[in-house]
Amino acid sequence: MKFRPRRLITPIALIAVWEGAAQAGVLSPDKLPPPSKVAEAAWRLTLDGSLGLHLLESVERAALGLLIGGLLGLVLGAVAGLFRNGDDLVDPPVQAARMLPHLGLVPLLIIWVGIGESLKVSLVALGAFFPIYLNTYAGIRDIDERLVEAARTCGLTQLERIRHVVLPGAMPSLFLGLRLAFAAGWLSLVVGEQVNGQSGLGFMMMEARDFSQTEIVVLGLIVYASLGLLSDLALRTAERRTLSWRRGLKAS
Amino acid sequence: MASRPEGVVTATGVRRVFGGTTVLDGVDLRIEKGEVVALLGESGSGKSTLLRILAGLDEEATGEFTTSGSTAVVFQEHRLLPWKRVAENVALGVRGGDAPDRTATALEEVGLADRGRAWPSELSGGQSQRVAFARALVREPDLLLLDEPFGALDALTRLKMQALFGRLRARHGFAALLVTHDVEEALLLSDRLLVLDRGRIAEEIEVDLGRPRAVDVPGFNELRRRLLALLHVPADPEE
Numbered sequence: 001m002k003f004r005p006r007r008l009i010t011p012i013a014l015i016a017v018w019e020g021a022a023q024a025g026v027l028s029p030d031k032l033p034p035p036s037k038v039a040e041a042a043w044r045l046t047l048d049g050s051l052g053l054h055l056l057e058s059v060e061r062a063a064l065g066l067l068i069g070g071l072l073g074l075v076l077g078a079v080a081g082l083f084r085n086g087d088d089l090v091d092p093p094v095q096a097a098r099m100l101p102h103l104g105l106v107p108l109l110i111i112w113v114g115i116g117e118s119l120k121v122s123l124v125a126l127g128a129f130f131p132i133y134l135n136t137y138a139g140i141r142d143i144d145e146r147l148v149e150a151a152r153t154c155g156l157t158q159l160e161r162i163r164h165v166v167l168p169g170a171m172p173s174l175f176l177g178l179r180l181a182f183a184a185g186w187l188s189l190v191v192g193e194q195v196n197g198q199s200g201l202g203f204m205m206m207e208a209r210d211f212s213q214t215e216i217v218v219l220g221l222i223v224y225a226s227l228g229l230l231s232d233l234a235l236r237t238a239e240r241r242t243l244s245w246r247r248g249l250k251a252s
Numbered sequence: 253m254a255s256r257p258e259g260v261v262t263a264t265g266v267r268r269v270f271g272g273t274t275v276l277d278g279v280d281l282r283i284e285k286g287e288v289v290a291l292l293g294e295s296g297s298g299k300s301t302l303l304r305i306l307a308g309l310d311e312e313a314t315g316e317f318t319t320s321g322s323t324a325v326v327f328q329e330h331r332l333l334p335w336k337r338v339a340e341n342v343a344l345g346v347r348g349g350d351a352p353d354r355t356a357t358a359l360e361e362v363g364l365a366d367r368g369r370a371w372p373s374e375l376s377g378g379q380s381q382r383v384a385f386a387r388a389l390v391r392e393p394d395l396l397l398l399d400e401p402f403g404a405l406d407a408l409t410r411l412k413m414q415a416l417f418g419r420l421r422a423r424h425g426f427a428a429l430l431v432t433h434d435v436e437e438a439l440l441l442s443d444r445l446l447v448l449d450r451g452r453i454a455e456e457i458e459v460d461l462g463r464p465r466a467v468d469v470p471g472f473n474e475l476r477r478r479l480l481a482l483l484h485v486p487a488d489p490e491e
Binding site: 146246 | 323325
């Protein structure tokens with residue numbers, strides 16, 4: 001999609017109204033400080049290095065959780081998608097577990113893994129696992145059987161068919177799973193970091209709440225949102241590069 | 253050992269049952285080297301099933317059947333992989349260092365030498381089907397299995413593709429089994445016609461019309477009428 005400057009008008013106007021209302025005293029500074037104060041806090045915390053530190057901590061947790069959950073989802077989804085035995089053994093428990101709201105598992109996870117790092121990483125991994133699993137599975141299942149047949153008549157072995165037909169065919173679905181996994185991962189991180197942190201964006205926000213520094217709470221929210229936005233943008237770019245063959249399909 | 257030289261296809265007593273329905277009930281079939289055999293039959297008569305068995309795509313058929321030499325298949329749909337460029341599709345499964353050269357030659361033969369870098373989604377239906385033929389040709393097949401390869405094309409493109417098939421056949425001398433429901437197409441392209449009815453080969457007709465042939469050669473219409481009768485289609489509107 002081409003960038004149109006006109007699309008900036010409403011966001012900028014909203015921020016201006018927010019700033020104006022805060023300056024005029026319509027908004028209580030305790031409830032919602034003006035954007036200028038949020039920006040000031042961002043600048044201050046960047047200079048003293050604490051924002052960078054918390055951000056790094058949060059990104060590390062997210063990356064580790066996404067890696068663990070994503071890899072598990074990919075492997076199990078592929079096993080269930082490719083092999084009938086795998087489907088029979090793996091899919092039923094996963095489908096059942098998927099119905100559990102994974103954020104509701106926090107109390108149980110605290111009992112199991114405590115309130116430390118493992119809790120945050122486990123939550124992110126759980127959030128990432130299901131979208132990756134489901135979309136890997138569906139991507140492989142939805143491949144046009146006729147293409148696999150054609151590849152067979154071209155003399156491709158089973159391994160070659162997986163490489164040339166199944167994997168590329170499942171790619172669009174896999175990218176969808178990745179984007180959903182990132183969204184679920186960030187959400188899980190936010191929830192996980194509300195539990196007893198010593199560092200990370202969530203900790204920064206909880207601490208600021210205790211000292212009534214509302215601008216830092218708002219700043220934390222904005223950073224979370226930017227992380228989600230940036231990761232989605234990166235994934236979309238990667239998707240466009242990898243799936244360039246689809247461009248012709250969309251145009252026609 | 254058979255006393256006759258080995259055919260490209262030798263099949264005896266081929267049977268295939270789907271659920272409780274017998275689709276093929278003992279089919280005997282022999283295709284000689286370089287011979288084009290058209291397989292006709294009503295819808296659901298088992299034509300495509302027989303072709304799929306010979307292509308090795310049906311594991312549940314019984315009976316004896318062997319194909320000798322290399323085999324390639326062209327389906328009604330082009331079945332190109334949308335995520336591979338045209339040349340990569342043609343070269344799929346081709347081994348050896350000369351694969352790029354052979355791919356280029358095959359594309360040239362179907363008149364698409366300059367489209368190797370295109371994506372399948374950028375091609376027209378006729379072009380896609382020509383790529384499917386190139387993908388078959390590059391394997392230098394002794395036997396080409398064709399499952400209604402022109403069936404999904406518009407009438408004008410179909411005529412051009414039939415002519416292309418005739419030229420390729422003359423140049424490469426492959427044998428072919430052409431499954432079709434188009435009587436004229438079968439008469440134009442084949443050396444021998446087989447009519448499949450109720451799971452068996454009901455009729456076998458030699459086509460002695462010379463080559464190249466057109467629909468107005470003498471004898472064409474008699475054969476056409478005879479075939480239509482075998483397929484239970486009235487040849488004249490009054491009947």
